[in-house]
Amino acid sequence: MIRIRLPRLSAAVLPAALAALAAGPALAHPGHPGHEDLGAWAGFVHPFTGLDHMLAMTAVGLWAALRGGRALLIWPATFVAAMAIGFQFGGLSSYLLEGGVLASVVLLGALTAVDHRGGGPIGLGIVAAAGALHGMAHAADVGPTAPTFAIGMLAATAMLHGAGLGLGAGLQSLRRGDVIRWLGAATAATGVLLAVAG
Numbered sequence: 001m002i003r004i005r006l007p008r009l010s011a012a013v014l015p016a017a018l019a020a021l022a023a024g025p026a027l028a029h030p031g032h033p034g035h036e037d038l039g040a041w042a043g044f045v046h047p048f049t050g051l052d053h054m055l056a057m058t059a060v061g062l063w064a065a066l067r068g069g070r071a072l073l074i075w076p077a078t079f080v081a082a083m084a085i086g087f088q089f090g091g092l093s094s095y096l097l098e099g100g101v102l103a104s105v106v107l108l109g110a111l112t113a114v115d116h117r118g119g120g121p122i123g124l125g126i127v128a129a130a131g132a133l134h135g136m137a138h139a140a141d142v143g144p145t146a147p148t149f150a151i152g153m154l155a156a157t158a159m160l161h162g163a164g165l166g167l168g169a170g171l172q173s174l175r176r177g178d179v180i181r182w183l184g185a186a187t188a189a190t191g192v193l194l195a196v197a198g
Helices: 002-021 040-049 051-067 071-086 094-113 120-142 147-173 177-196
Strands: none
Touching: 040 051, 040 147, 051 071, 051 094, 051 120, 051 147, 051 177, 071 120, 071 147, 094 120, 094 177, 120 147, 147 177
C-alpha cells in the first residue's frame, strides 16, 4: 500500500512544495500585530492571525486522528516540543524559513489528503521538522529573547492541534475519514495558493 501511495504523493506534492519554498517571506508572515508587545497574549493570538499557522497546526491534529494510536498524543506533543526548540534559533534566513513554513502546510495537508500511513518514525520526523520550522520562523520574527511570547504561542499551538484532533476524531467516529482527507486536500491547496499569491 505504501508503494502505491508514495509515487502519487511525490508527483503531486513535490512541485507544490517547491512553489512554497519559492515564496517570499511577506507571503507567510505579512506583519502580524502584537510583535511590539512580545508578551504571552501576543504569542497566544499570533497563530490565529496567520492562515499558514492555523492550517499547519490543525493539519497535524487531523493527520494524527487518521493515524490513530500513539500518534494522537505523540505527534502534537512532538510538534510543540520541536517548535520550542526552534524558538532558540533565530539567525537563519527568513526567506528560506518562510518558504519552509508554507511547504509544511502543503506537505501536512497532502499527507492527510492521501491518508498516508507510512512508518511512524517518518510521520514523526515530518511533524517534528514542521514544528521546528515554525519555531525558527518566529524566532527570526521576534528574536530569541521573548520567552513569554513563545509560551503563549506554544499554548495556542496545542489548542489548534486539539481542534484538529477533536474534529478528526469526531469524523472518524462517524466513519467519515473521507471528509478528513478532503480537509487535508483543501489545506494543501490553500498552502499552494498562499505560496503563489504574490
